[in-house]
Amino acid sequence: GAVVSQHPSWVICKSGTSVKIECRSLDFQATTMFWYRQFPKQSLMLMATSNEGSKATYEQGVEKDKFLINHASLTLSTLTVTSAHPEDSSFYICSAMPASGSTDTQYFGPGTRLTVL
Amino acid sequence: QKEVEQDPGPLSVPEGAIVSLNCTYSNSAFQYFMWYRQYSRKGPELLMYTYSSGNKEDGRFTAQVDKSSKYISLFIRDSQPSDSATYLCAMSYNTDKLIFGTGTRLQVFP
Numbered sequence A: 001g002a003v004v005s006q007h008p009s010w011v012i013c014k015s016g017t018s019v020k021i022e023c024r025s026l027d028f029q030a031t032t033m034f035w036y037r038q039f040p041k042q043s044l045m046l047m048a049t050s051n052e053g054s055k056a057t058y059e060q061g062v063e064k065d066k067f068l069i070n071h072a073s074l075t076l077s078t079l080t081v082t083s084a085h086p087e088d089s090s091f092y093i094c095s096a097m098p099a100s101g102s103t104d105t106q107y108f109g110p111g112t113r114l115t116v117l
Numbered sequence B: 001q002k003e004v005e006q007d008p009g010p011l012s013v014p015e016g017a018i019v020s021l022n023c024t025y026s027n028s029a030f031q032y033f034m035w036y037r038q039y040s041r042k043g044p045e046l047l048m049y050t051y052s053s054g055n056k057e058d059g060r061f062t063a064q065v066d067k068s069s070k071y072i073s074l075f076i077r078d079s080q081p082s083d084s085a086t087y088l089c090a091m092s093y094n095t096d097k098l099i100f101g102t103g104t105r106l107q108v109f110p
Helices: none
Strands: A004-007 A010-013 A019-025 A030-038 A044-051 A067-073 A076-081 A090-098 A112-116 B011-014 B019-025 B032-038 B045-051 B054-058 B061-066 B071-076 B085-092 B104-109
Touching (some): A010 A019, A019 A030, A019 A090, A019 A112, A030 A067, A044 A067, A076 A090, B011 B019, B019 B085, B019 B104, B045 B054, B045 B061, B045 B071, B071 B085
Parallel strands (some): A010 A112, B011 B104
Antiparallel strands (some): A004 A019, A019 A076, A030 A044, A030 A090, A090 A112, B019 B071, B032 B045, B032 B085, B054 B061, B061 B071
């Protein structure tokens, strides 16, 4: 089956530092990847959609200068949280869609738990 | 009003019970309906996918969509302790963007 990995699985950082999270599709090529954020006991909220080789599309209310997304290859997308603050502490989940896929074929990564002190 | 409403639970049932999980939604434009299972500190796993109205069955799982009532359901028969997880409904228009419910936490006790 299609596997999506994320690295790191958890990270603790100091306020004001930047953190990079990687999302990789291990056995398929993904032209589209999605980044979600999930606060405790809340739903997954889509942050942005990234397409390989083009700029990411951010959802309303998500600061594109704070959450930098790069989709440099068909198997890798990165999310960088710049100048992180405690309110950015959350569970970040990516999903990847195969090149020939549709809505029902988004494969989710295991998530990255970010804690900002 | 949220686009998708889901009771957060927790829902606690004995092993072997039939579980009913539900979501309501407000936007009649939704065409694709999904149920995901999420274990603690893990990413969601797709369980069921339904296009438009109707029922779909897969093993112990049955998904129902009633577009006239804007109501979807997931039934789990012969529930097992391993079914204990958070169940998320998700919906989509004709695009790739998924709108998730808040999730219902299910606990199946032996």
